[in-house]
Amino acid sequence: MNKAVFLDRDGVINEVLSDRVKFVNHPSQLYLLEGAAKAVSLLYNKGFTIFVVTNQGGVGLGYMKEEMLQRIHQKMMKEIEQEGGRIHEVAYCAHAPYAGCSCRKPEPGMITTLAEKYEINLEHCYMIGDRDVDILAGKSAGAKTILIGSADHGADYCFDTLLEAACWIIKKEENPV
Template structure:
């Protein structure tokens, strides 16, 4: 059993909250997937540092503002704190797919920022990237993270995509959390 708990990095849409092909554009549209808030709180209370790394191209597309995005994140944080947990940090990419930024997954810029904030390198410090899309997992793998796919959001389709790396599959974030708590307690 490893004695060092990994850093947990979560995608947001499709992992923590319901996703939409029309984008989650308003505070009311941001609705947590059942069990996800309690799962994050359980990880936090068990001593895991939980970060969020989320592509938010709806900002670049003009579907919602940075202010609305911040309100969504504050809602999420309040719900997690109400369960006794906390988020260590949130990284988001507000750019569009054609902006050629370094932060938009599958590029690892948001994970680089988390490493920099922590003063670590995930090639030597354990971390797990949890997502529902191939690009989530690719971003994590690019920085030395283990990859975990949840079948919520786009995960059911993603599991059948060709990937040249190992990843674990979980029904949802709650199932990932139970497995992780068992492994690292």
């Protein structure tokens, strides 16, 4: 059985709507949240396959080109690898909001496509996000859901940071009772 963690990007791995950056439209605007790279490293080193599933409507709206989005993801992955972690694949929806596609969260398309591609049983996986669309996508896909933040979006579990969530997942996996 392959075990996996699906991560939203903005607000879970990197800053968004912060004092330093509003939206990440260029690699220079990517700032990893404190502990995020360590969290990915801990999960990866405990045997989890790590995926990022992110809505990137800025492409569809013309705020950035897809090539720039690829450069942002390359920077994110490199910074995480420097901490000993690895993101197996980044899936993104580049469609504009309200385009009606099946890949944009809250639809589960990105998650289910990755699960099928890598033969992952979603019942044993986690979707971690900071917004209701992340939680809805995770639940629709059949994964356990974790909310980063304090809003109540119906997640199965809630933590303040990705690092706290990762430590909890690892502890739960080691002591499943």
